[in-house]
Amino acid sequence: MNNIIEIKDLHKIYARGTHALKGMNLTVKEGEFCILLGLSGSGKSTLLRCMNKLIDSTSGEIYICDGDVVKATGKTLRRIRRQIGMIFQQFNLIKNLTALTNVLTGKLGYVSLGHSVTFAQHKADMKLAMDNLKRVGLLEFADKKVKNLSGGQQQRVAIARALMQNPRVILADEPVASLDPATADSVMRYLGELNKKDNMTVICSLHFLSLARKYGTRVVALKDGEIVFEGTPKEIDEKKFKKIYGEEAEEVEIK
């Protein structure tokens, strides 16, 4: 299997001087479900956001889907981005638009400005968007405004939006942190399905070890901007857990 993500000696220093990533090296193979663990502030979001250049990295190299993310600008950058779906903790949907319109925005990287303001005229896009909504079980909510949906439903709309991009990689930044445990598992199930059925590579930051064990094929743990553990989810025992989360930490079980 080929490497779909390669990160070499990545540093990120924020404007106010926080050294959030300290020489990160990471390689992800196509088809992996890679879980990022680590305390708040350990650099998970920073790493994910550098990967599609939502923020600029300070130094280092990032290659995703054969594209040089660090050097890319303008059209090249947008070509890379459209192959990378992103899921956020706060869903980041446009709240006063319908679920369908939100899903359609996943297509923006592939179409012209004129095309994107006349989506309704493009039957193929509409059908694809409906199919993706159906896939996340929200077909009957297509014409509902997103703000009237529950948290779990909103996150599923966000997954459908990412699917619309037909991505090779999915970056998920704490996708279930704002959801209750039962909903969290159902959302993770969709991500697991995309990974297994559609062979999409998933990088997902999480706080629950149980979910990591259930869906992850690999775990990368960060602490203060450095990788402190790499391996399979099963390898994480109490000692390693304490190393990642600190001595006082206690694992909470989530079914």
Added chain:
Amino acid sequence: MKNNKIKSIIQAFFTDLLFWIYVFGCSYFLIHSWFEIELTNTNIHILIAALVFTLVFLSFGMSLGRKIFSPTKLTNLKWKKTFWGWTIVFLLVITFVVGWNLVEVNPYKFFTQFKNARGISSGIFDPSIIGYKLTEKSFEELRENDVPLVVLEKLERIKNKSYTTKKVLSLDLKKKLDANELLEYKSSIFEYAQKNSNMLNIALSALAETIFLALLATIFAIPFAFVLSFLAARNLMPKTFLGNSVYLIVRTIATIFRSIEAIVWAIIFSVWVGIGPFAGMLALMIHSIAALTKLYSEQIENIDEGPVEAIKATGANTFQVWIFAVIPQIISPYLAFTIYRWDINVRMATIVGFVGGGGIGLLLLQQQQLLRWHNVGVIIWLIAAVVWIMDMTSAKVRAKLVEM
């Protein structure tokens, strides 16, 4: 360290200088207006005196500037019964006294000269929405109702003359007819003096002019303000030299244009395109563009950045991000601000009319100059009604938009 010290001394120096210039300036003004003493080269004298006092007091360490710019919080300093505490009290007293003199405050006039406003207040409490006029038709009707020709002939002179109230008409009737005739025919004359609502019609059409003038000014301002607001939004402009320059230039121009009152624009445009509603519209439009640009761009700066990032992450270009992530978030606050602006513009259009901007303001000015207080009353009530209705409905609509 040293730089800081120099900076704080310079700050203190100029603060003190301003303070002493103010003290001497005010003192001179009072001496001048109370004792009518005239000095030559006053400005120079005040400046020199202020400079001397500043340097003397500064060198003794008694400096207001140092107090203000010292790192200690102002509230933590001891003000009571200190030299500078008394200075502040002195400053407030002198400011009040000078202000009283400059504004020519005169409570005596206020309480004794109310009678001067009797004309306008009687107009306000008795607006002549309905007027009286003896037209050809009224004469015919009076004849059919057995009013003798002699009487009608006497009334010939006031045919087609407009009366704002019954009272004014009866004054004229008293002059024309003798007591008996008056007693007998007064009521039928009143009855058939055709009620005419001309003034109301004129005022209503002027009012419509004002409302539409305000509406057009708002509508024409929208596209300009819409485009400019994107350029004046910190979070949308790229952090490059070009982006920063565009942001700064648009912001600065908008601020300058906004600080020039619509009434000043109206004076300019009434010379430019002539007195009338068009001048008023242009004045309100310019002012609205500047005001809306500021409100709109602040709205953009307050949007949720999350969706913007999410849309960027799909590979969308800048315009697509604007259309799909920014505009949906701002559209209802934009509408709310625009309606609010229209509301403000209707009010301003009245004022703008006074200086040549047409509409009800101009009519009010004309009627006031002709001393037709009853007509003025009609106009004032109409303006009040429109402002009140606009205020209520725009508040309701805006509340609805916020829920959207």
